[in-house]
Amino acid sequence: MAQQTQTPDQPEPKLTIKRQRQRAQYFTEDLGNGRGLDMVLIPGGSFLMGLPADELERLESEGPQHTVTVPQFFMGKYPVTQAQWQAVAALPQVNRPLKPDPSNFKGADRPIESISWYDAVEFCDRLSQYTGRPYRLPSEAEWEYACRAGTTTPFHFGETITTDLANYCGEDRKEYGWSGSYGRGPKGIYRQETTTVGSFGVANAFGLFDMHGNVWEWCLDHWHENYKGAPTDGSAWVKGGDSDLRLLRGGSWFLNPRYCRSASRNYNIPDNRNVNMGVFVLSVRLRGLRLSPLLSSTFALFSLSFSLSSSAVGGSKFFWKRPKGLTLDCWSDSGTQSIGAHGKD
Secondary structure, three states: OOOEOOOOOOOOOEEEEEEEEEEEEEEEEEEEOOEEEEEEEEOOEEEEEOOOOOOOOOOHHHOOOEEEEEOOEEEEOOOOEHHHHHHHHOOOOOOOOOOOOOOOOOOOOOEOOOOOHHHHHHHHHHHHHHHOOOEEOOOHHHHHHHHHOOOOOOEOOEOOOOOOOOEOOOOOEOOOOEOOOOOOOOOOOOOOOOOOOOOOOEEOOOOOEOOOEOOEEEEEEEEOOOOOOOOOOOOOOOOOOEEEEEEEEOOOOOOOHHHHOOOOOEEEOOOOOOOOEEOOOEEOOOOOOOOOOOEEEEEEEEEEEEEOOHHHHOOOOEOOOOOOOOOEEEEEOOOOOEEEOOOOO
């Protein structure tokens, strides 16, 4: 338990960030009129998909854990934005019409939302036809592999999450029985809307932003109650299960942090359009684009832990015990920063 003797206006403990530099490779798909779509190289590899039986707030649908080997692919740096959606919606139809501006929360750089699974597939089909390269929704396994980026913790940040790093409901919602915090992490704010993609300035170790919260992302797979019999090659699981339901990943601005975990799974009917459902896009190979021209983007890799600087204490006596095991990792486009947080042991 943290013990403290402090003046009423003394600052709360801070999450101090240690900075390192790393690189991600990407290419930009030209959508016309000055609009582009950054596609980040995700290296192939193997990972443990799902959760161990003892992870906090684990659901039965998130197991059993199984090893999946995922080939290399490219994934959007951010969820698809409204500006990107409008550019692709203006392209010739492939299978179905698209509304150019369906989102409830308007903003060119906010994520597209209020789109169905069928709309998201049509977006990929039009993008493929326009570019000559294959675009599609990620499989559930590809999404989790990309989100984790080599981590095994509940979030790619680490053991917990704060609303300073992601957009979700950080308040307790008694009407739903939801907690605004996860584990020993802090409670936070409830913005009640989407936020501009990348606005928190942090990404995971692959260089992807907004993998936790903001909007759910549609995946290719049909819903299955658990991972028994799931593919181990990273492909979409479309055999068996409930063919009337499609997978969603990532959590959203509306839900509490448990739904934002890397392993959290959700589903909906494919023709539903909800204000918290969007999309990441994926390309499995570069047709007509050699690997050598890929651009390199430098990110700052940070390690976060609880601390309080002597300058913040201001002469008051203050004792702070860092919650055991509470660390976070994230990337940022900007310099060193401190993020306010509470901690409990």
